[in-house]
Amino acid sequence: MKLVYLDHNATTPVASEVLEAMHPYFREDFYNPSSIYSPAQKVREKVEEARLKVARLLNAEPSEIVFTSGGTEANNQAIIGGARANRKKGNHIITSAIEHHAVLDTCLRLEKEGFEVTVLPVDQYGTVSPESLQKAIKPETVLVSIMYANNEVGTVQDIKTLAHIARQNGSLFHTDAVQAVGKIKVDVKELGIDMLSLSAHKFYGPKGIGCLYIKKGVKVESLLTGGGQENKMRAGTENTPGIIGLGRAAEFILENREEMEKRIRELEELLRQGIKDRIPDVIFTGHPENRVPGCVSVCFKYIEGESMLLLLDQQGIMASSGSACSSKSLKASHVLLAMGITPEIAHGSLRLSLGKDTKREDIEYVLEVLPGVVEKLRAMSPLYRRGDG
Amino acid sequence: MDKMYTREVMDHFLNPRNVGSVENADGVGEVGNASCGDIMRIEIKVEDDKIADIKFQTFGCAAAIATSSMITELVKGKTLTEAEKITNKKVAEALGGLPPVKMHCSNLAADALKKAIADYRERRIDSDSSGHNLFDRADSDSKAFKDKP
Ligand SMILES: Cc1ncc(COP(=O)(O)O)c(C=O)c1O
Numbered sequence: 001m002k003l004v005y006l007d008h009n010a011t012t013p014v015a016s017e018v019l020e021a022m023h024p025y026f027r028e029d030f031y032n033p034s035s036i037y038s039p040a041q042k043v044r045e046k047v048e049e050a051r052l053k054v055a056r057l058l059n060a061e062p063s064e065i066v067f068t069s070g071g072t073e074a075n076n077q078a079i080i081g082g083a084r085a086n087r088k089k090g091n092h093i094i095t096s097a098i099e100h101h102a103v104l105d106t107c108l109r110l111e112k113e114g115f116e117v118t119v120l121p122v123d124q125y126g127t128v129s130p131e132s133l134q135k136a137i138k139p140e141t142v143l144v145s146i147m148y149a150n151n152e153v154g155t156v157q158d159i160k161t162l163a164h165i166a167r168q169n170g171s172l173f174h175t176d177a178v179q180a181v182g183k184i185k186v187d188v189k190e191l192g193i194d195m196l197s198l199s200a201h202k203f204y205g206p207k208g209i210g211c212l213y214i215k216k217g218v219k220v221e222s223l224l225t226g227g228g229q230e231n232k233m234r235a236g237t238e239n240t241p242g243i244i245g246l247g248r249a250a251e252f253i254l255e256n257r258e259e260m261e262k263r264i265r266e267l268e269e270l271l272r273q274g275i276k277d278r279i280p281d282v283i284f285t286g287h288p289e290n291r292v293p294g295c296v297s298v299c300f301k302y303i304e305g306e307s308m309l310l311l312l313d314q315q316g317i318m319a320s321s322g323s324a325c326s327s328k329s330l331k332a333s334h335v336l337l338a339m340g341i342t343p344e345i346a347h348g349s350l351r352l353s354l355g356k357d358t359k360r361e362d363i364e365y366v367l368e369v370l371p372g373v374v375e376k377l378r379a380m381s382p383l384y385r386r387g388d389g
Numbered sequence: 390m391d392k393m394y395t396r397e398v399m400d401h402f403l404n405p406r407n408v409g410s411v412e413n414a415d416g417v418g419e420v421g422n423a424s425c426g427d428i429m430r431i432e433i434k435v436e437d438d439k440i441a442d443i444k445f446q447t448f449g450c451a452a453a454i455a456t457s458s459m460i461t462e463l464v465k466g467k468t469l470t471e472a473e474k475i476t477n478k479k480v481a482e483a484l485g486g487l488p489p490v491k492m493h494c495s496n497l498a499a500d501a502l503k504k505a506i507a508d509y510r511e512r513r514i515d516s517d518s519s520g521h522n523l524f525d526r527a528d529s530d531s532k533a534f535k536d537k538p
Pocket residue numbers: 009010069070071072073075100102147149150151176178179199200208209210
């Protein structure tokens with residue numbers, strides 16, 4: 001059976017260049033980079049080389065990069081560590097309604113510890129307005145955390161403007177850029193931000209490794225206590241193959257992103273237009289222009305997402321959905337709901353996310369299969385009456 | 390994802406039996422699912438106190454579609470009294486079980502069926518208020534109702 005992977009926002013395959021770069025550090029060069037003998041010191045050099053590559057990708061300094069176990073840890077570290085270290089400024093945190101749970105639930109955890117949390121709303125496209133941040137921010141605001149690109153609908157925020165508002169107020173600004181890095185240009189200096197989270201497995205690196213960019217001079221309390229690695233910011237023996245893989249993936253992105261973006265945007269347009277032409281009663285979600293490449297988020301009226309995913313899976317197509325039934329909590333995606341989409345429409349949500357290896361044939365295959373899947377489910381739906389639907 | 394559901398669930402989901410609507414249905418039941426917002430509709434045709442025809446329409450997950458399909462198979466040709474005895478649990482069992490988080494989906498099917506039968510009875514009582522032997526039957530059926538826990 002033909003297999004078509006269109007869930008790159010969930011994770012990506014490791015690029016062969018990346019896998020190759022990682023390989024020696026499992027066996028031949030397995031040494032602990034903190035050890036004193038020369039083979040171990042060579043591994044240390046490789047770790048630092050990787051740090052440099054990640055810094056280059058972000059236009060940061062190597063000393064501003066702290067390796068973590070991924071996006072979740074980086075977000076936890078930034079928010080908890082940033083809020084705790086700067087508590088004397090105040091106890092107020094601002095975030096947005098469409099954040100990943102790694103941010104939202106972390107803010108809620110701080111709320112239980114006595115912080116006040118403001119969750120900014122978004123408009124129908126999933127955009128946070130600078131005005132709403134301006135209104136919510138106050139002298140006690142320690143930290144503002146707003147994601148760069150959304151994982152479900154792809155909407156990109158005006159981080160530069162939002163960060164500027166925070167800076168004017170003397171508040172730290174963190175952005176979860178897990179879905180942005182690898183897809184669009186990310187320059188921490190141009191953005192004027194204090195912290196940024198990224199995760200290697202979203203851009204052809206391995207799972208379980210990421211980093212937090214912390215601007216020089218920004219105070220953050222480390223979450224882990226132990227061996228004092230990562231300049232005392234992240235205790236624990238380094239995941240050397242992971243770090244070296246992340247470095248190689250960063251280099252890969254630096255070299256290939258622009259070309260990839262162009263190709264992916266073309267295929268994405270083909271997919272969007274094809275869906276529009278072939279299937280009635282569809283609602284595309286996310287910002288019409290300010291989106292990361294490759295994220296097609298769409299709701300099909302009258303049907304439910306989990307059943308759609310299973311029928312697509314039967315034909316080898318892998319995707320995801322924000323429907324209530326497809327979530328463990330039986331609640332529709334908080335992102336779609338925050339954008340004002342009704343639970344009934346959110347029920348028919350489907351996310352197809354493209355990647356570097358997506359081919360024109362893959363899109364054509366999806367366009368062949370998808371109309372039949374939607375039609376089959378609509379024929380079963382009590383909400384769908386042919387003719388007046 | 391197949392592993393999440395049993396073979397029976399996948400079979401009924403992929404090849405649902407009795408989808409659609411019954412022409413001139415004698416009873417219609419439509420229910421919504423409070424937990425996740427799904428909707429199910431069952432239409433029945435009754436002849437000689439038996440379910441002669443039954444069709445369903447479901448807006449919901451694979452478990453909801455499969456339980457709908459399964460219940461139509463389980464009750465087709467059964468008397469109303471027998472049909473009413475079908476519980477959510479029996480439908481789930483017939484499907485070889487459902488994942489715990491999906492157990493609530495099976496409520497839809499049994500509830501919609503009960504509603505369709507109740508609708509049928511109501512219509513009979515309304516249109517036959519003049520009486521004859523219908524009264525006896527309605528009475529015995531309502532006892533069947535009371536017998537239920
Ligand atoms: C926006 C966003 N933030 C954070 C994460 C978590 O990253 P990780 O899987 O590396 O912990 C993800 C990925 O699932 C994400 O999409």
